[in-house]
Amino acid sequence: MIKILTDSSSDLSKEILKKYDITVIPLKVNMEGNDYLEGIDLTPPEFFVKLFSSENLPKTSQPSPTAFAETFSKFREDDELLCLTISSGLSGTYQSACMGKELSGANVTVFDTLAGSLAHGFQIIRAAELAQNGYSIGEIVTELEREREKMNILILLDTLENIVKGGRLSKFQGSLAKILNIKVILEGVNGKVEILEKVQGKKRFQKKTLEVIRHRKEDFSNTFFGITHTGNVExxxxxxxELIQQFQPKDVIVRYMGATMGTYAGKGGMIISF
Incomplete structure (x- = not known):
């Protein structure tokens, strides 16, 4: 039997994880000297309360190879395991899972989704559905490679404060962006994050985001959108x-962003996956 496993960065609901019997290996979050297991010791709303009241950014770390090996070893010998991880360009989780595979000797295929948040989560759901429909591991991986190639990931930064704190941008650049009311649209490209657009003002920011989406596809009727946020629910x-009105997609899912991506997204940040 094929079993699906993943790390905790996919931002899928507990209901979805239970529905598809998906095993989760949590990432670790260190905040103010305290260690938490993502999604177990610390929920996303609790994380953002702590994040926004702290002067220092938390540190996230991938599960250890031993944690993966121990989880892999819990399954039966005749189970086929498919472990989908957050992008290797964003975290060392993929490498850790590969090392865990070697340590355990289990029958595991490790797949790099080249994504985070719900772009990662959508691939997990797809893998689980295919497994339920009798596809082999090889057939599932082939289909996932197609899905991964087509996936769009837009990261909307309302503030650059956390990017500055994380050393990804100088304080001068961050201050200038704040004075000029600069908003940034980042894009996931081959598993890494690149700047796509810099926009001045909130209204232009929203308009540009919708323009970018509009140019990605002609027909959105079979498209699932995923929106993750950092507490800015409204x-x-x-x-x-707006997405429903303009594009009439199949569905739009809204979820809290997890610590892995949320650390750098900051207040007002969102990720759109489709």
Whole structure:
């Protein structure tokens, strides 16, 4: 039997994880000297309360190879395991899972989703559905490679404060962006994050985001959108309504962003996956 496993960065609901019997190996979050297991010791709302009241950014770390090996070893010998991880360009989780595979000697295929948040989560759901429909591991991986190639990931930064704190941008650049009211749209490209657009002002920011989406596809009727946010629920729901009105997609899912991506997204940040 094929069993699906993943790390905790996919931002899928507990209901979805239970529905598809998906095993989760949590990432670790260190905040103010305290260690938490993502999604177990610390929920996303609790994480963002702590994040926004702290002067220092938390540190996230991948599960250890031993943690993966121990989880892999719990399954029966005749189970086929498919472990989908957050992008290797964002975290060392993929490498850790590969090492865990070697340590355990279990029958594991490790797949790099080249994504985070719900772009990662959508691939997990797809893998689980295919497994339930009798596809082999090889057939599932082939289909996932197609899905991964087509996936769009837009990261909307309302503030650059956390990017500055994380050393990804100088304080001068961050201050200038704040003075000029600069908002940034980042894009996931081959598993890494690149700047796509810099926009001045909130209204232009929203308009540009919708323009970018509009140019990605001609028909959105079979498209699932995923929106993850850092506690700005009303903005995320307003964006959902706009996506439904303009593109008539199959569905729009709104979820809290997890610590892995949320650490750098900061206040007002959102990720759109489709």
């Amino acid at each position: 903005e995320a729901e307003a964006l959902k309504a």
